[in-house]
Each structure stands twice: as C-alpha cells, then as structure tokens.
Amino acid sequence: MIRVKEKIRYDVNVHREKNKLILLNARRGITFDENDDKNDTFTIQDVHNIALEIKKKKTITRNHLKLLKHAFLNGQEFILEFFRVQGAFDSLLHYTSSNDDALQLAAFECFCNMSLGDNKTCIKLAKLITPYLMVHINSLNFNISSISIWTLGNISDSSETACVLLQNQNFFEALVNCLKNSTCDEVIQNTFYALKLMLKTYISQLKIEILNDLLQTCLERSKTWKESFWIIYQISCRQDFALHDDHLMRHLLNSIHSDDELVDIKFLIPILRTFGNIIALDQSNNSANTFLFALKSQGPIIRHILIQNKSINLSNECAWLLGNVFNSLHINNFNDNNVINADYFEEVCSYFFV
Structure with a gap:
C-alpha cells in the first residue's frame, strides 16, 4: 500500500513538472526543438x-x-x-x-x-535593457522586433514599479503604434500578448487618451484579430472609463456574427464581459436597453454558439451580465408595468442558459 502511494505521489510530481515546463515555454515567446536538449x-x-x-x-x-x-x-x-x-x-x-x-x-x-525571473530581477532588467529593446520594437528584422516586445511584456507583468520604468520610455504608446502599423503576424500577436500584461498590471495609471486610441485600434483590428476583444474587455474594466457608446455596442453585437461564420466561443467570453462592464458603469438605462433590444436579433445566435460549445460553461458570465442589465433597469417585480415582463425575462434567459 505504501509503495502504491509513493508511486502515485511520484507520478503526480512528474505531471506537475511537465505542466510547469509547458507553461514556462509558452511564456518564453520562442520555440525550440526540445529533442536537441x-x-x-x-x-x-x-x-x-x-x-x-x-x-x-x-x-x-x-x-x-x-x-x-x-x-x-x-x-x-x-x-x-x-x-x-x-x-x-x-x-x-x-x-x-x-x-x-x-x-x-x-x-x-x-x-x-x-524576464521570467522574480520582481527584483525584472525591475533590474527594466532599468538596464528597456532603452535597447525599445529601439528594436520597430525593427525591420521581425524576429528581433517580436522578441523585444515579448520580453518587455514579461517585464511589465512583474510589478507596477517595472511598468513605471517601461512607461518612462513610452512603452505602451509604442505597443499601440505597433498594433496600428505592423504588417507581421508574429509582431502583432506578441503585441497583443504584451498589451494584455501591461493592462493587467498598469491600466489604472494609463492616460484616458491613449486608452481611447487603443480602443479604436482594436475595433479596427477586430475583424481579422479576434484577440482585440480581450483588450477591449480589459479597457472596459477601468472604472472611470465610460464606454456606453451605441456604436461600440453595435460593433460588438455585430462581431458575434459576421460573414456567415459564428465567432469562436473563446472570443464570445470577452464580448459578454464587456457588455456587463459597459452596462454596470452606465448611469442611464441606455446601454441596458440597447443590449436587450439587440437580443431580439442576436440572442438566437448567442444561444447557438453556446449550444455548439456545451463543454465550456459560461453560466457565470451570462448570469453576471443579466444581473447587471436588470440592476441597471431597477427591476424588482416582473409583473409590474416595467419595460420588461416575466415572459420577456424568460425569453432573454433562454438565450444564455442552455
């Protein structure tokens, strides 16, 4: 019995180490033939x-x-x-x-x-190498450009202090410009990666103007780069950044269905979360009403996506979004003279809970 327990413990540890290496390699931003080493x-x-x-x-x-x-x-x-x-x-x-x-x-x-080291190492790196890597962000050598962006992105994930050092060199603005102008897929992919990490750590300190610039760039890129929706979602998390804009709401709703192809469910997640954030921060009822009326045409599409991906549970996201909608409309009783009655409530829920 003891040997069996030891064997199980050994197998679990080996499995953990393998997963750790997989995660570590994914964050390195480079590929290599493991057989060589x-x-x-x-x-x-x-x-x-x-x-x-x-x-x-x-x-x-x-x-x-x-x-x-x-x-x-x-x-x-x-x-x-x-x-x-x-x-x-x-x-x-x-x-x-x-x-x-x-x-x-x-x-x-x-x-x-x-740059996968601890906070102290990343702060040291930020001080020593940021100026050199910033020079290469727009390099015509796309391999060098990509790895520079990836490295600085890793550093930005370490701490707010590291982000301050990067931003002293206008790193975030450089990322937005890369997203606007780059024609290399690898550079764009790594730029999205770095933006996610920088926003996660430093969004509260960034200027509204540059966030607006990034938002517009992501909306333009969203047709070909679905990663844009995750960036839009992160921007919507900033409490003092009002996004209740009819154009944005329509764009996100239209993005759920385009060119007769249903959007991948992993990009439906940030879209739903963005709706929830927009509605929660909107002091008026406009965003909630716009969203509910749009569900008449887009609701069945959302339902179809969820049905096709039943292995992925989005119940929490859907419940949180609907909660924000009904909280925004101050609905307490579905049988009163409110805009929404119990029948419509049941219809709306049917789109999200399958």
Missing part, C-alpha cells in the same frame, strides 16, 4: 563559466547563448549567478548589436528568459 543538464557552475567567457569576450557562438538561455529556465538562482559575474551582463547586451543575426537573436532570447 533532452540530455542537457545545467548547474550553477555552468552558468558561471559561460558568464566568464562572455565577460572576457572570448569566441562566443550561438550555441553558447543557446545553452545560457535554457539554463535561465532552471530557476531564479541561475539568473542571479549570471548577474554576479561582473561585466557579463554588459557584454551580453553588447551582442544584441551583433552583425551576426543568429547571435544577435540568441542574445535577445537570453534576455527574454531572464
């Missing part, structure tokens, strides 16, 4: 030795930096060991200006993995 093991001494070689400016190859970037994934202590070797960081930064494209990209990837 399946036998590689890293020690603190290995990082120390590579740091010394970089510091002494010996012949450093892409493979050296590849080993280093993988070593940084082993934990915070590996990153700290690299920092302890005086001059190694500055020398690594020097390689971001290398004429060798492969070596240059590998150096950027090292910084990307370092």
Whole structure:
C-alpha cells in the first residue's frame, strides 16, 4: 500500500513538472526543438563559466547563448549567478548589436528568459535593457522586433514599479503604434500578448487618451484579430472609463456574427464581459436597453454558439451580465408595468442558459 502511494505521489510530481515546463515555454515567446536538449543538464557552475567567457569576450557562438538561455529556465538562482559575474551582463547586451543575426537573436532570447525571473530581477532588467529593446520594437528584422516586445511584456507583468520604468520610455504608446502599423503576424500577436500584461498590471495609471486610441485600434483590428476583444474587455474594466457608446455596442453585437461564420466561443467570453462592464458603469438605462433590444436579433445566435460549445460553461458570465442589465433597469417585480415582463425575462434567459 505504501509503495502504491509513493508511486502515485511520484507520478503526480512528474505531471506537475511537465505542466510547469509547458507553461514556462509558452511564456518564453520562442520555440525550440526540445529533442536537441533532452540530455542537457545545467548547474550553477555552468552558468558561471559561460558568464566568464562572455565577460572576457572570448569566441562566443550561438550555441553558447543557446545553452545560457535554457539554463535561465532552471530557476531564479541561475539568473542571479549570471548577474554576479561582473561585466557579463554588459557584454551580453553588447551582442544584441551583433552583425551576426543568429547571435544577435540568441542574445535577445537570453534576455527574454531572464524576464521570467522574480520582481527584483525584472525591475533590474527594466532599468538596464528597456532603452535597447525599445529601439528594436520597430525593427525591420521581425524576429528581433517580436522578441523585444515579448520580453518587455514579461517585464511589465512583474510589478507596477517595472511598468513605471517601461512607461518612462513610452512603452505602451509604442505597443499601440505597433498594433496600428505592423504588417507581421508574429509582431502583432506578441503585441497583443504584451498589451494584455501591461493592462493587467498598469491600466489604472494609463492616460484616458491613449486608452481611447487603443480602443479604436482594436475595433479596427477586430475583424481579422479576434484577440482585440480581450483588450477591449480589459479597457472596459477601468472604472472611470465610460464606454456606453451605441456604436461600440453595435460593433460588438455585430462581431458575434459576421460573414456567415459564428465567432469562436473563446472570443464570445470577452464580448459578454464587456457588455456587463459597459452596462454596470452606465448611469442611464441606455446601454441596458440597447443590449436587450439587440437580443431580439442576436440572442438566437448567442444561444447557438453556446449550444455548439456545451463543454465550456459560461453560466457565470451570462448570469453576471443579466444581473447587471436588470440592476441597471431597477427591476424588482416582473409583473409590474416595467419595460420588461416575466415572459420577456424568460425569453432573454433562454438565450444564455442552455
């Protein structure tokens, strides 16, 4: 019995470690062939030795930096060991200006993995590398541009202090401009990633004007980039940013169904949440009424999406949205002379609870 318990405990730990690595690799922003490194093991001494070689400016190859970037994934202590070797960081930064494209990209990837360190590490990185990475955000080398955006996005997720340092270099404005002007899919995808993290940590400190600019950009991008709806939802979470605008409401409703193709359910989630936020912050009844009237045409479509995706439970989102609608309209009794009667209430609920 004891052996069985030990085996189960061992299997659970292995499963957790695998999931941890999957999550970590997803946040790195770069891909690699894991088979190439399946036998590689890293020690603190290995990082120390590579740091010394970089510091002494010996012949450093892409493979050296590849080993280093993988070593940084082993934990915070590996990153700290690299920092302890005086001059190694500055020398690594020097390689971001290398004429060798492969070596240059590998150096950027090292910084990307370092940005997965703790808050203190990210603040240090924000101070040291932000000006260099900001120069490369609009680089014609899309690989460098993408990894720069991804790295700064990781840093912005660490703390509000790190965001302040990034914003001193106008990082958020640079992201909005990338979203407006970039023609590279990878750059746009990474820009959405960085925007999500920056908004999550720092939205309350951003100026209303730049949020408005981002909102309009996301509305324009939403036809081809559905990630826009998550950004719109995050903007709608700001309490002092009123979004009760008929045009926005209509745009979101129309986005649920376009070109005879139903929107993916994962993008229906932020749309429903955005409706809930807009209605909750609207002091008038306009947004709630606009939404309810629109349900006459869009409600069956929403119902169809939910029926097709019964494996995903959106009951909480739907209940919260309807609660905000009826709270906004001050409905206490469905049998009185209010705008909505019990029959219509039942019809509305039928669209959302399937």
